[in-house]
Amino acid sequence: MELRQPPWLALLGGSLLLVFLASLFLGRSPEPLWTHFSTLWTEDPLHATVTEVRLPRLIMALLLGAALSGGGYVLQMLLRNPLADPGFLGVLPGAAFGASLVLAFSKAERPLLLMELSAALFGILGLTLSYRMAQRLRIGEWSLRLLLSGIAVSSLFLGGISLVNFITALRPERPVFPSWLLGGLGAVGWQNVYHAGPWVLIPLLALYCLRHRLNLLLLEEESAFSLGSSPEYERFWMAALAVIAIATVTAEAGIFFWVGLVIPLLARRLFGAEAHHSFLGSLLAGALCILVCDDLVRVALPLAEEIPLGMITTILGAIAFWACLTNWKRRSRS
Amino acid sequence: MSTNYPNALVVKDLDFGYQRGETLVLSGLSLNLSGGTVLAVVGPNGSGKSTLLHLLSGRLIPWKGKISMYGRIVSDLESKDRGKVVGLVPQSESIPLPYSVPDYVLLGRVPYLDYLSAPLEEDRQLALQCLEDLGVPLLRNRKLDELSAGELRMVQLARTMIQQCRILLLDEPVAHLDLSLRTRMQEIIRLLGQAGKTVVFTTQDFETAAAAADRVLVLGRGRAWAEGAPREALTGENLSDAYGKEVEVRWVEDHPLVSMPG
Numbered sequence: 001m002e003l004r005q006p007p008w009l010a011l012l013g014g015s016l017l018l019v020f021l022a023s024l025f026l027g028r029s030p031e032p033l034w035t036h037f038s039t040l041w042t043e044d045p046l047h048a049t050v051t052e053v054r055l056p057r058l059i060m061a062l063l064l065g066a067a068l069s070g071g072g073y074v075l076q077m078l079l080r081n082p083l084a085d086p087g088f089l090g091v092l093p094g095a096a097f098g099a100s101l102v103l104a105f106s107k108a109e110r111p112l113l114l115m116e117l118s119a120a121l122f123g124i125l126g127l128t129l130s131y132r133m134a135q136r137l138r139i140g141e142w143s144l145r146l147l148l149s150g151i152a153v154s155s156l157f158l159g160g161i162s163l164v165n166f167i168t169a170l171r172p173e174r175p176v177f178p179s180w181l182l183g184g185l186g187a188v189g190w191q192n193v194y195h196a197g198p199w200v201l202i203p204l205l206a207l208y209c210l211r212h213r214l215n216l217l218l219l220e221e222e223s224a225f226s227l228g229s230s231p232e233y234e235r236f237w238m239a240a241l242a243v244i245a246i247a248t249v250t251a252e253a254g255i256f257f258w259v260g261l262v263i264p265l266l267a268r269r270l271f272g273a274e275a276h277h278s279f280l281g282s283l284l285a286g287a288l289c290i291l292v293c294d295d296l297v298r299v300a301l302p303l304a305e306e307i308p309l310g311m312i313t314t315i316l317g318a319i320a321f322w323a324c325l326t327n328w329k330r331r332s333r334s
Numbered sequence: 335m336s337t338n339y340p341n342a343l344v345v346k347d348l349d350f351g352y353q354r355g356e357t358l359v360l361s362g363l364s365l366n367l368s369g370g371t372v373l374a375v376v377g378p379n380g381s382g383k384s385t386l387l388h389l390l391s392g393r394l395i396p397w398k399g400k401i402s403m404y405g406r407i408v409s410d411l412e413s414k415d416r417g418k419v420v421g422l423v424p425q426s427e428s429i430p431l432p433y434s435v436p437d438y439v440l441l442g443r444v445p446y447l448d449y450l451s452a453p454l455e456e457d458r459q460l461a462l463q464c465l466e467d468l469g470v471p472l473l474r475n476r477k478l479d480e481l482s483a484g485e486l487r488m489v490q491l492a493r494t495m496i497q498q499c500r501i502l503l504l505d506e507p508v509a510h511l512d513l514s515l516r517t518r519m520q521e522i523i524r525l526l527g528q529a530g531k532t533v534v535f536t537t538q539d540f541e542t543a544a545a546a547a548d549r550v551l552v553l554g555r556g557r558a559w560a561e562g563a564p565r566e567a568l569t570g571e572n573l574s575d576a577y578g579k580e581v582e583v584r585w586v587e588d589h590p591l592v593s594m595p596g
Binding site: 210212219221227228229230268272273 | 388391392393413414415416417418420421422424427428429430431432433434437441442444445447449450451452453494497503
């Protein structure tokens with residue numbers, strides 16, 4: 001099944017818009033589920049809940065989903081490996097480590113910009129380490145080596161995050177900070193959206209404009225070169241753009257495994273391997289997925305406290321990945 | 335067209351090695367091909383055949399000497415112009431995603447597109463036409479990961495042909511092909527030459543070199559041992575020099591029978 005035509009993309013975009021609008025009125029306070037639409041134009045105290053709490057959170061959900069799935073899509077193409085995930089390539093753990101480092105040792109209360117910058121630097125460092133290490137490994141083929149070195153680098157940074165958390169916890173004056181390891185959107189406000197917006201939207205827009213080059217970079221070095229590309233140079237800059245978008249949302253919301261792997265896989269299944277339609281499909285599907293999962297977290301589970309969004313995406317992502325892989329095998333066997 | 339263009343591809347005193355201080359992979363190599371010439375490069379494994387193609391494509395920079403194509407120095411070409419002058423079909427290429435065949439072939443149009451733009455409908459028509467010309471029109475409905483080695487070769491060739499460049503470099507075009515596909519590939523290479531393309535291909539198959547090429551270059555142990563018409567270049571003496579072992583060549587009509595006694 002392949003839905004190549006733009007109408008299907010429009011349908012995906014339309015459902016995203018609908019779910020977004022519906023989510024504005026969906027929540028657990030004051031009463032569970034629906035808030036009445038009239039709250040938006042009355043003096044109702046709920047007005048503030050919708051515009052000051054839910055709206056920024058939902059926008060951040062869109063940014064988060066688009067950045068993870070769009071960035072994951074791009075990294076898979078650039079690294080010539082459809083099983084690459086920013087979470088297991090050292091990008092997400094590196095970014096979270098960078099952000100946690102700033103939060104732990106900065107004098108300012110919430111140095112958002114500095115956190116994002118540090119996240120981007122460590123995200124790029126994580127990716128570079130994974131890539132370089134994979135080139136030096138002496139076992140297996142390229143995609144396996146990249147996977148192995150990515151896991152090692154990711155584990156290094158995850159350990160680093162725990163260490164920073166541990167050290168900070170010993171100091172009484174520091175507030176306990178968000179769990180980077182299982183991301184969530186509970187603490188997001190307008191300030192986060194203002195800070196993250198440009199760093200997510202500009203790179204993603206640039207990558208969208210460059211999506212045809214992605215097809216070229218999927219070829220092996222010598223072919224891409226003979227078609228008039230400078231593959232190393234282009235790969236580096238496009239990877240940097242992807243990592244900036246991913247690192248920014250990680251600094252704001254924490255680590256989300258699987259999203260950047262499963263959604264691009266799904267988008268390619270639906271819209272074809274070629275990047276012309278499937279990149280946009282991946283962006284929209286990622287945003288929709290995070291939005292729906294966040295709704296689940298906010299409303300569906302009747303628990304006293306909200307569970308982290310990262311928990312849901314990790315569980316669903318692992319199941320979806322497993323389903324994709326088994327399905328994949330069946331297809332190639334037939 | 336450019337059939338009679340003299341000095342279409344000129345290589346002068348070329349030296350190249352992968353690491354300084356180690357022995358050169360190629361040394362003192364010179365060539366001069368006129369437009370529409372088909373050159374086969376033969377020689378043992380590791381003799382620098384593929385390296386020569388990558389030098390010609392501009393990806394590797396020679397240590398010494400220069401390469402010019404239709405009057406222009408290869409290393410001075412702008413990246414986009416390079417894609418219009420010389421095209422390369424690599425020995426093997428793995429594409430990790432199931433691209434459709436037309437989408438893959440269309441990548442050959444990249445040198446003609448603006449940096450941010452998608453291929454047009456006319457480019458797509460060109461790609462489909464090219465598959466038809468190569469005698470594989472039905473591949474248009476297939477995915478890359480379903481193709482056999484021979485079909486993949488044809489599709490790669492189609493991608494390079496719609497680059498519409500005057501010089502084509504083919505790395506082992508007949509490796510792993512069965513007898514009928516090999517014959518077909520030989521015919522295609524000959525036709526490309528007749529259409530005015532300057533073709534350089536590497537091969538381990540002397541039969542293909544004799545059947546498809548106007549000229550043959552014998553490489554071995556870091557240098558060129560002979561360059562000339564197939565009958566002049568493919569001699570026992572030249573091949574013995576190149577392989578460093580005794581090689582016997584017997585010509586039966588236009589077919590070289592090559593063997594290594596002992």
